[in-house]
Amino acid sequence: MxxxxxxxxxxxxxxxxxxxxxxxxxxxxxxxxxxxxxxxxxxxxxxxxxxxxxxxxxxxxxxSPLLVKLAGRPSLDMEKMRVGNTPSIFYVPDFISGADEQQLLERIHAQASSNEWVTLRSRRLKCWGGQPGESFRPEPLPPWVDALCESLVVRGVFSEETRPNHVLLNEYQPGQGIMAHTDGPFYEPRTATLSLGSDAVMHFSPRIETSRIGRPGVETRPQASLVLRALSLVVFADDAYSRLLHSIDAVREETVGCGGSSGDVGKRGGGGVGGGAPVINGAAAGAPEGTILRRKLRVSLTFRRVRAADRGEETGGSGPEKNPAELLV
Ligand SMILES: O=C(O)CCC(=O)C(=O)O
Ligand SMILES: [Fe+2]
Structure with missing residues (x-):
């Protein structure tokens, strides 16, 4: 040996x-x-x-055999996964294998008939871990979900102290998406999302006070896009968590970068039109500008840690205040 x-x-x-x-x-x-x-x-x-x-x-x-398999992979050097000049946006291609993906999708779909799903117009979702908020009471995660949280700690995506205790499952049909939003003040400012079943493009735009929207020089359109390949993990933290909005267009097909969404124009995820923003992980995702991505059924798992009740203040980035649009250039 x-x-x-x-x-x-x-x-x-x-x-x-x-x-x-x-x-x-x-x-x-x-x-x-x-x-x-x-x-x-x-x-x-x-x-x-x-x-x-x-x-x-x-x-x-x-x-659990799934956990042994996932945790047995080498731990990640997250610094090497940082994309573009962004504040704390990280992209890990092939975080899991195609076989792991199949196993996870089977588990998710085996429970598809359960009444835990919440159906929205643009996706359906399920959440585990309890109701985030002032009076959060952590609830045990299903063992396979807990196994994924453990693997995120073992592989260095979260520290032991910020181990995820809340997991959201989103399921999108082709043509569905998610409006521009931040993940809000109830979580520690670090979120990791695993993509299963389909590729999609996530757009980042500056978070602007409502009163400033529409004023000259105030940019609200997406400033950067990130290709989320199936099997990949995207992590964003700190300023990228609290000062940028993220969204996925509600389309059946989209062109990476320049062209924007090529199908279902007018049926965006809402709150922003993604097309045109530069792609910040084209090389890492093997999707240069102009690549056409067709959506299939996409399932994402988003891992976060609910903040302690006594620290439920608005999450803010550290350091001097910057114009959020400048965070992406
Ligand atoms: O599906 C995704 O990749 C994003 C999900 C998301 O942003 C959320 O649930 O807050
Ligand atoms: Fe989100």
């Missing part, structure tokens, strides 16, 4: 041990979060407990 083989075996074994540990401590974690907080001291208690337990032999329960 070469030293490289040995290193990767060691990594896999460590990942497996973490998985077993995570599963055996999951109940404890949920109980701790139900205490007021999580304050920094409660989350450091949690990490300390994890560290203590890590030194013991753990795991009486078989870990």
């Amino acid at each position: 070469t030293s490289l083989d040995f290193q990767s075996l060691l990594k896999q074994e460590k990942a497996l041990q973490r998985v077993q540990l995570a599963q055996s401590t999951r109940t404890t974690a949920v109980q701790q979060e139900e205490e007021p907080g999580p304050t920094s001291s409660s989350s450091s208690r949690l990490s300390a407990r994890r560290r203590d337990e890590e030194s013991k032999v753990v795991g009486t329960k078989e870990p």
Whole structure:
């Protein structure tokens, strides 16, 4: 065995041990979060407990095979995944494999008849983890959803302290989309979305106070677009989370970059017309300007952490205030 083989075996074994540990401590974690907080001291208690337990032999329960598989992948260097000159927008192509995607889609569609779905005009959705808001009470996630959250921590997308505890599933038929929005103040300013089943283009536009819209020099159109290939993960945080709006046009077909949406013109996701904004991850997504993308049934899973009730203030970026339009150039 070469030293490289040995290193990767060691990594896999460590990942497996973490998985077993995570599963055996999951109940404890949920109980701790139900205490007021999580304050920094409660989350450091949690990490300390994890560290203590890590030194013991753990795991009486078989870990989920999906989790073992996902967590066994190498951890990501998120800095290398940053796209364009953007503040904290990261794109990870092929975050999962096509086989993982199939497994996840089967699981999602196996539950399709359940009444947990909320149907909207432009998509349907399901959420796990509890009702975000002032009186948030975390609810346990289904094991396969929890497995995905764990894999995001193991692979370095979220820190242990910001482990996602809330997951949203959106399902879009071809021709459906999502209006320009921010994810709001109830979450920590970091969100990760896994795309399954179809490609789509996400547009980012400056968040403008309503009173300034329409004033000379105030730009509200999308300033950048990001191709979301199936299997990819997009992460945005901090200023990109709080000071930019994101949207997906409600179209059946779209042309990357210059041309904009080529089908169903006039049936946009709402709040913005994506076409024309420069694509900031064309190379990483293998989709140069002019690429035509046809939508299929798209399912996305969005992972976030609900903020502690005592810190439910508006999420703001750090550092000096910048015009949000400047964040993208
Ligand atoms: O489907 C997506 O990729 C985006 C979903 C989203 O922005 C949201 O649920 O807040
Ligand atoms: Fe969103």
